[in-house]
Amino acid sequence: MRGAIMGYYLKILLAICAIHELTGGVIRSTTDAAYKKYLALKSLPFEDCGSLYQVNYLQIESCTTLPCSMARNATIKVTVRFDDNGNGVTFLKHEVNWVFNYIRTDAEITPDPCDGDHGCIESASDGKSYWANIFVDESLPVMRGSMLWESKDATDQNLICFQVPVVITV
Template sequence: MRGYFVYYLKILWAICLIAQSVASAIKISRDDAYKKLLSLASLPFEDCGSEYKVNYLNIDSCTKVPCSMARDSTVKVTVLFDDNGSGVTFLKHEVRWVFTYVKSNAAITPDPCDGDHNCLLNVNDGKSYWANIFVNKTLPLMSGSMLWEAKNEKNENLICFEVPVVITA
């Protein structure tokens, strides 16, 4: 009788082990699927050396690249990224307009993005931040790109992406 009892305990243990493995795989797959859906809904961009993975980029009034941006306007940029559980609480933005090898700095608010501005939020397993960029009226009417870098307190580059833009009147 003791042999049957041990046999059934081994079977029960094996079933529990398999169930735990499957549940873990399903959780990983669900998270991966969510991040994949975010990346599919994201505006296309070129990563230029981010430490953290950018999962989603949204630029108001832009549905395709190159993004058309009117001079003398303010555009909201929203980014969802995976901070690898590091608990980022501060981002300093450096944004530049790049036109035929000429770079000019862009005005961003709020900068820095910290706990005082409610611009850096926890979202699911990652972070989200937003900022407003001012499209200066002195920018040339031409195609170029917007180069966006977000750095921490130690000036380490955490997020970097580049998006093609067209400046319009």
């Protein structure tokens, strides 16, 4: 009789543990999804142009509305938060272009590449983030266009790609 009661309590305990694990995972994934939704709402709008990883958040210093106003001869910090699917991204090579009337001009980015030597990639509980500075060259035309940003891994695979409307000012 005592063994049967112990078996009964053991089954209840196992059921409670199983429910806890199931709901813990659901709560955790629901919390992650809610946080990513919050980041997306706070993000500067952008057009994804074929990212392998989901970009959850984009911030361009001093830019709150589109098109982003960027003054010539300025250095502007760009911060991106993305979900690397647990792959542990530690290296990003940037290929950034200014696009005006379908003509592409290379942009100067620092640090490039973004790796462990520069502290520009950071791990977060919900993925990764990186920052880089873009220089707005004084030779750029004063007009509307876009900034096309691609971040690639060491094998030149395109991991992150987004495009943002900009207007270059004096």
